[in-house]
Amino acid sequence: MKVRKLVLFAMALLAMASVVYANGEKEAAPAAPAATGKPIVLRLAETHPANYPTTLGDMKFAELVKERSGGRITIEVYPGSQLGQEKAVIEQVQFGAIDFTRVSISPLAAFVPVFNALQLPYLYRSEDHMWKVLLGPIGKELFASLEPSGFVGIGWFEPGARNFYNSKRPVAVPADLAGLKIRVQESELMVGMVSGLGAVATPMPYGEVYSGLQTGVIDGAENNWPSYESTSHFEVAKYYTVDEHTRVPEIIIGSKISLSKLSQADLDLIKQAALDAIPYQRGLWAAAEKAAEAKVKAGGSMITVIADKAPWQAAMKGLYDKQPSAIQYLVKRIGEVQ
Numbered sequence: 001m002k003v004r005k006l007v008l009f010a011m012a013l014l015a016m017a018s019v020v021y022a023n024g025e026k027e028a029a030p031a032a033p034a035a036t037g038k039p040i041v042l043r044l045a046e047t048h049p050a051n052y053p054t055t056l057g058d059m060k061f062a063e064l065v066k067e068r069s070g071g072r073i074t075i076e077v078y079p080g081s082q083l084g085q086e087k088a089v090i091e092q093v094q095f096g097a098i099d100f101t102r103v104s105i106s107p108l109a110a111f112v113p114v115f116n117a118l119q120l121p122y123l124y125r126s127e128d129h130m131w132k133v134l135l136g137p138i139g140k141e142l143f144a145s146l147e148p149s150g151f152v153g154i155g156w157f158e159p160g161a162r163n164f165y166n167s168k169r170p171v172a173v174p175a176d177l178a179g180l181k182i183r184v185q186e187s188e189l190m191v192g193m194v195s196g197l198g199a200v201a202t203p204m205p206y207g208e209v210y211s212g213l214q215t216g217v218i219d220g221a222e223n224n225w226p227s228y229e230s231t232s233h234f235e236v237a238k239y240y241t242v243d244e245h246t247r248v249p250e251i252i253i254g255s256k257i258s259l260s261k262l263s264q265a266d267l268d269l270i271k272q273a274a275l276d277a278i279p280y281q282r283g284l285w286a287a288a289e290k291a292a293e294a295k296v297k298a299g300g301s302m303i304t305v306i307a308d309k310a311p312w313q314a315a316m317k318g319l320y321d322k323q324p325s326a327i328q329y330l331v332k333r334i335g336e337v338q
């Protein structure tokens with residue numbers, strides 16, 4: 001184990017050194033076309049499987065980078081948590097061993113707490129509202145707030161709305177969750193949200209949820225339709241409640257250590273490619289939500305659609321009052337985005 005860690009560390013150093021070298025060459029000839037210079041290979045960690053819409057979004061991003069750099073910059077996408085679960089991967093990005101990751105902002109908020117503002121329940125009026133926030137000045141400020149913690153904001157992807165599900169009973173009102181052990185992402189805010197509803201919040205990495213449900217360590221979890229389906233959680237937790245409590249943006253972050261070795265032109269090319277991959281991922285997402293819904297229904301999931309969300313909103317409102325003033329201010333500004 002120790003040896004493996006050392007090898008990984010040495011590999012990270014080597015990767016960084018090669019980026020420095022490539023960059024040195026490029027800086028000497030700033031006007032050189034994109035296709036010249038040393039090849040650069042960067043790694044991106046993704047938790048979802050290769051055929052998941054968000055992973056396909058990562059691949060589109062990598063493809064655009066390759067194309068626009070004339071084949072010089074390769075971003076290798078590692079799907080299926082091959083490089084680790086989200087929290088561990090974020091740490092590795094922070095110290096430069098992994099160049100990029102696409103994660104949910106929920107675990108990222110443990111590193112950069114201002115991101116908690118984006119995952120409060122019933123924050124956005126709609127998917128569209130969320131996108132206006134992410135692509136507008138607030139999204140840019142949030143990207144800037146990543147830098148002191150060693151991250152570079154690269155891009156956003158559609159997360160869908162998250163819903164509760166469990167193996168015990170149909171849930172129609174918040175009180176139905178009382179006493180259920182509900183897995184949450186590794187995020188203090190999510191622990192607070194679920195405990196506030198009277199359930200027992202159990203933070204746990206994504207990859208452990210299926211066995212947790214199967215063995216009864218947890219009774220339920222919460223996620224969007226495509227995740228509920230792709231993980232097969234629907235097979236072991238059939239009561240799905242469409243309460244749409246959160247939209248937790250997906251983000252691509254880069255490692256400041258590793259990316260600071262690139263030229264500004266290359267970094268701009270990478271950021272633009274991530275921006276241009278968004279419509280592709282969003283298109284796939286809409287289709288994947290519908291397909292997942294059909295599949296879990298056919299698989300026997302019992303769906304409770306919440307028509308009146310007012311009791312759910314009321315039950316989670318207290319969470320807003322507990323937020324530090326910087327987050328409350330951001331929430332106010334998010335509300336004002338038209």
Ligand code: GTR
Pocket residue numbers: 047054086102103104106185205206222223224227250
């Ligand atoms: C998914 C998200 C993943 C991961 C997962 C989880 O919706 O795309 O990045 O955060 O939820 O619940 O852990």
